Amino acid sequence: MSKILIRGAKVLGGDVQDVLIDGETIAATARKGEIDISGTGLDAGDATVIDAEGQILLPGLVDLHTHLREPGREDSETVLTGTQAAARGGYTSVFAMANTFPVADTAGVVEQVWRLGKESGYCDVQPIGAVTVGLEGKKLAELGAMHDSAAGVTVFSDDGKCVDDAVIMRRALEYVKAFGGVVAQHAQEPRLTEGAQMNEGIVSAELGLGGWPAVAEESIIARDVLLAEHVGSRVHICHLSTAGSVELVRWAKSRGIDVTAEVTPHHLLLTDELVRSYNPVYKVNPPLRTERDVMALREALADGTIDIVATDHAPHPHEDKDCEWAAAAMGMVGLETALSVVQHTMVETGLLDWAGVADRMSHKPAEIGQATGHGRPISAGEPANLTLVDPAYRGEVNPAGFASRSRNTPYEGRELPGRITHTFLRGRATVVDGKLA
Amino acid sequence: MDTQHPHHPQDQTHPDAARPVLEGPDIARVLTRIAHEIVERAKGADDVVLLGIPTRGVFLAERLAVKLEGITGRKTPVGSLDITMYRDDLRMKPARALGRTEIPGDGIDGRLVVLVDDVLFSGRTIRAALDALGDIGRPRAVQLAVLVDRGHRELPIRADYVGKNLPTSLRETVKVQLAEEDGRDAVLLGVKQTAPAGEQ
Amino acid sequence: MMRHLISAADLTRDDAVLILDTTEEMARVSDRPIKKLPALRGRTICNLFFEDSTRTRISFEAAEKRLSADVINFAAKGSSVSKGESLKDTAQTLEAMGVDAVVIRHSASGAPFRLATSGWIDAPVINAGDGTHQHPTQALLDAFTMRRRLVGKDALGQDLAGKRITLVGDVLHSRVARSNVDLLHTLGAEVTLVAPPTLLPVGVEHWTCDVSYDLDAVLPKSDAVMMLRVQRERMNAAFFPTEREYSRRYGLDGERMAKMPEHGIVMHPGPMVRGMEITAEVADSDRCTVVEQVANGVHTRMAVLYLLLGGNEPAVSHARPTDSENK
Numbered sequence: 001m002s003k004i005l006i007r008g009a010k011v012l013g014g015d016v017q018d019v020l021i022d023g024e025t026i027a028a029t030a031r032k033g034e035i036d037i038s039g040t041g042l043d044a045g046d047a048t049v050i051d052a053e054g055q056i057l058l059p060g061l062v063d064l065h066t067h068l069r070e071p072g073r074e075d076s077e078t079v080l081t082g083t084q085a086a087a088r089g090g091y092t093s094v095f096a097m098a099n100t101f102p103v104a105d106t107a108g109v110v111e112q113v114w115r116l117g118k119e120s121g122y123c124d125v126q127p128i129g130a131v132t133v134g135l136e137g138k139k140l141a142e143l144g145a146m147h148d149s150a151a152g153v154t155v156f157s158d159d160g161k162c163v164d165d166a167v168i169m170r171r172a173l174e175y176v177k178a179f180g181g182v183v184a185q186h187a188q189e190p191r192l193t194e195g196a197q198m199n200e201g202i203v204s205a206e207l208g209l210g211g212w213p214a215v216a217e218e219s220i221i222a223r224d225v226l227l228a229e230h231v232g233s234r235v236h237i238c239h240l241s242t243a244g245s246v247e248l249v250r251w252a253k254s255r256g257i258d259v260t261a262e263v264t265p266h267h268l269l270l271t272d273e274l275v276r277s278y279n280p281v282y283k284v285n286p287p288l289r290t291e292r293d294v295m296a297l298r299e300a301l302a303d304g305t306i307d308i309v310a311t312d313h314a315p316h317p318h319e320d321k322d323c324e325w326a327a328a329a330m331g332m333v334g335l336e337t338a339l340s341v342v343q344h345t346m347v348e349t350g351l352l353d354w355a356g357v358a359d360r361m362s363h364k365p366a367e368i369g370q371a372t373g374h375g376r377p378i379s380a381g382e383p384a385n386l387t388l389v390d391p392a393y394r395g396e397v398n399p400a401g402f403a404s405r406s407r408n409t410p411y412e413g414r415e416l417p418g419r420i421t422h423t424f425l426r427g428r429a430t431v432v433d434g435k436l437a
Numbered sequence: 438m439d440t441q442h443p444h445h446p447q448d449q450t451h452p453d454a455a456r457p458v459l460e461g462p463d464i465a466r467v468l469t470r471i472a473h474e475i476v477e478r479a480k481g482a483d484d485v486v487l488l489g490i491p492t493r494g495v496f497l498a499e500r501l502a503v504k505l506e507g508i509t510g511r512k513t514p515v516g517s518l519d520i521t522m523y524r525d526d527l528r529m530k531p532a533r534a535l536g537r538t539e540i541p542g543d544g545i546d547g548r549l550v551v552l553v554d555d556v557l558f559s560g561r562t563i564r565a566a567l568d569a570l571g572d573i574g575r576p577r578a579v580q581l582a583v584l585v586d587r588g589h590r591e592l593p594i595r596a597d598y599v600g601k602n603l604p605t606s607l608r609e610t611v612k613v614q615l616a617e618e619d620g621r622d623a624v625l626l627g628v629k630q631t632a633p634a635g636e637q
Numbered sequence: 638m639m640r641h642l643i644s645a646a647d648l649t650r651d652d653a654v655l656i657l658d659t660t661e662e663m664a665r666v667s668d669r670p671i672k673k674l675p676a677l678r679g680r681t682i683c684n685l686f687f688e689d690s691t692r693t694r695i696s697f698e699a700a701e702k703r704l705s706a707d708v709i710n711f712a713a714k715g716s717s718v719s720k721g722e723s724l725k726d727t728a729q730t731l732e733a734m735g736v737d738a739v740v741i742r743h744s745a746s747g748a749p750f751r752l753a754t755s756g757w758i759d760a761p762v763i764n765a766g767d768g769t770h771q772h773p774t775q776a777l778l779d780a781f782t783m784r785r786r787l788v789g790k791d792a793l794g795q796d797l798a799g800k801r802i803t804l805v806g807d808v809l810h811s812r813v814a815r816s817n818v819d820l821l822h823t824l825g826a827e828v829t830l831v832a833p834p835t836l837l838p839v840g841v842e843h844w845t846c847d848v849s850y851d852l853d854a855v856l857p858k859s860d861a862v863m864m865l866r867v868q869r870e871r872m873n874a875a876f877f878p879t880e881r882e883y884s885r886r887y888g889l890d891g892e893r894m895a896k897m898p899e900h901g902i903v904m905h906p907g908p909m910v911r912g913m914e915i916t917a918e919v920a921d922s923d924r925c926t927v928v929e930q931v932a933n934g935v936h937t938r939m940a941v942l943y944l945l946l947g948g949n950e951p952a953v954s955h956a957r958p959t960d961s962e963n964k
Contacts (some may be wrong), residue, residue: 208812532945533952538662
């Protein structure tokens with residue numbers, strides 16, 4: 001493999017540096033100009049030079065919450081198209097949720113997804129195993145077998161459904177300690193959300209859509225952090241969406257409970273006011289909340305109460321959104337717009353610098369999911385999983401250009417900043433000049 | 438019926454824009470004559486029902502009823518007949534607010550209905566009125582009284598009682614003003630500024 | 638210009654009064670030997686009913702036929718819809734058959750709005766009730782009934798300024814309540830909702846009305862009381878403990894009705910659950926306008942259909958800002 005020299009990028013948004021990739025690893029980093037292909041200073045030899053003037057170099061992004069849909073719903077996404085979308089979004093590692101058909105609740109299914117990821121070559125795919133058989137919340141799946149499989153599953157989640165039985169949740173939290181696993185909870189009290197269609201509040205009252213109360217999320221989070229404390233386990237909370245959830249996680253952390261939490265890009269930007277259009281592109285689980293919730297989530301991501309950004313990339317075919325609200329599927333694609341939304345909501349508002357973005361979108365998610373080789377520092381000897389971002393770019397989101405097989409983005413036509421110009425997976429460019437390599 | 442174009446201030450300001458061809462006393466005289474003609478042709482007018490076509494036809498019908506009472510000493514039933522939903526150009530313009538249809542208590546079956554309108558032009562309004570009447574009852578006969586006949590008929594319709602025949606060109610506009618609606622009585626002849634034909 | 642009638646909240650005061658005035662004219666047609674007008678001759682209107690509602694469908698059908706429209710009735714049950722055909726495909730199929738307007742009833746809130754704004758079809762859409770969202774023609778016929786009874790027959794040009802209207806019952810699941818609150822407020826009435834807290838939506842405090850849990854306290858100050866239907870099934874979902882307890886606290890019987898002012902009327906959108914929200918004594922009394930509401934429903938729908946479809950563009954303006962519509 002030849003060498004690549006990234007010249008003049010701001011590493012983590014800070015110092016302007018040259019970064020030399022040799023094979024699968026970062027060979028050297030140095031002040032701009034010190035690495036020279038002509039032979040002075042450090043020798044880059046015949047490296048391909050990428051002029052990264054004005055661009056930000058980040059560690060390859062890691063998404064702890066992606067729906068790749070394969071096996072079962074290849075009409076909406078496959079591991080190949082999903083990882084291509086991930087690469088275009090600057091990701092080098094994604095965690096594939098278990099709610100496939102069949103459900104990823106056995107070693108066989110997780111190994112299949114893992115193998116498909118290897119074959120795709122665009123992005124590392126780490127399967128997430130289901131907590132319970134068939135996501136039904138009744139009986140623990142063979143968590144150990146999935147961990148011991150070639151896929152080496154460490155994150156378990158029934159995402160899409162809540163592990164609502166307190167005893168099952170307790171057992172799962174305890175059981176995965178044996179091999180250092182973590183349970184990622186989709187916090188949604190099922191009885192409080194029967195027939196729920198959108199955030200319960202002023203807008204739902206007017207629109208006559210079934211209300212999804214914040215307390216349905218918060219009550220489960222409260223229970224689960226207390227359970228985690230009781231059994232001495234760690235717990236990860238998926239897609240926080242309310243100000244109350246933030247308060248609970250903040251309280252739990254202050255108490256020393258081993259809890260981590262994620263927020264999606266869309267919950268950092270969009271509110272339930274958008275549902276007034278009855279356009280199901282805004283239908284998502286958990287639902288879009290209020291402006292107050294959005295602000296609380298941003299603040300929590302900035303101060304570290306929320307550890308990471310995770311996309312909850314949820315592809316759906318056109319017909320599942322081109323219908324009346326109640327009949328529509330829940331979810332939004334997010335891999336290809338995540339960094340732009342974070343730049344818009346967190347960086348340009350001054351809440352987070354680029355080093356913070358690297359932490360919330362790469363270091364921390366890799367740490368929570370134990371994604372080996374990802375979320376590492378940008379320094380010599382580290383795996384060359386890197387993302388180059390042009391933060392000055394401004395453009396309207398055009399889903400026609402997505403690599404994802406689905407187009408259900410809530411940002412169509414919206415101007416967002418930033419563009420991934422290059423993504424490197426272990427030294428190999430998966431995206432060059434914004435296009436799949 | 439309104440031939441004024443409010444978005445063209447010339448209509449209001451240009452001295453030649455609208456010239457009175459009948460003034461208040463002329464209109465009163467003309468209505469008196471029509472009332473006498475009705476009594477004469479209807480042989481006493483004891484089965485006459487006057488139906489004005491909104492808006493100004495209704496005021497004219499009411500005035501005629503007063504005159505008829507002056508002549509015959511009896512009250513003549515008077516009402517209104519809205520033709521909006523019977524128009525043949527309904528779909529060529531925005532949906533219009535409806536006028537009032539008020540049929541006198543004894544109905545129109547077997548009666549002599551005299552339709553009253555301000556201006557007779559293409560004849561399409563009267564065609565619509567005849568259709569509307571057909572849905573309400575079966576008069577013995579239907580006659581038509583108009584204040585002004587300006588010609589340019591597009592249908593085989595003629596008036597039985599005409600206040601004034603006013604030969605006009607299609608470039609001209611005829612506007613009737615009545616005190617009940619406009620604060621004064623007059624028939625104004627003007628020149629159309631733009632806008633396609635369609636007024637009466 | 639408003640091409641569709643989706644929500645009572647979209648109507649301005651002048652729009653609403655124009656509809657009520659036009660309804661007066663339509664009502665007069667019913668006294669004639671030939672109850673038919675040619676206004677919509679040659680126009681085809683489809684009644685697209687995804688939810689059973691015989692009375693609303695018949696009311697629209699009567700209104701359409703009296704205006705000489707050609708009527709196609711489409712009931713989703715037993716049709717291709719039950720075989721999985723989407724709303725979009727159904728609507729497009731009907732439009733391809735030359736439908737000029739669609740009257741839609743759907744169990745999903747927002748389905749008429751989607752149909753009107755998604756570019757699926759060009760035809761005007763009239764909402765005949767969607768989920769727990771809106772039922773604008775019901776609100777209009779209720780307002781017409783109130784204006785006739787409380788202001789006067791032929792009160793052309795007038796609204797309901799200062800009238801005190803009380804809505805009682807299952808507000809949470811009621812599209813009638815939502816539509817009425819919106820329209821009555823627009824028309825200047827003072828609206829009070831009375832219900833057990835379980836049957837009021839979270840967020841109701843932002844509505845343009847008052848809320849009370851005490852029917853007896855509100856009745857003496859009510860020019861009209863509208864009893865909303867309460868489905869017995871709600872009991873099983875713990876919205877109230879028993880039918881008897883509901884009736885005792887929120888039902889209208891003769892004794893309670895006597896607390897209303899003498900001119901006060903009792904309304905119900907139907908179908909009534911006698912013995913639950915209303916006793917037979919009240920339902921059959923002179924003060925109860927249920928049958929009148931049904932008659933007024935046809936006239937109101939005639940007025941709406943005429944004003945929306947009678948010309949080359951509607952006579953009703955649009956209060957909703959256009960940017961709230963999808964492109």
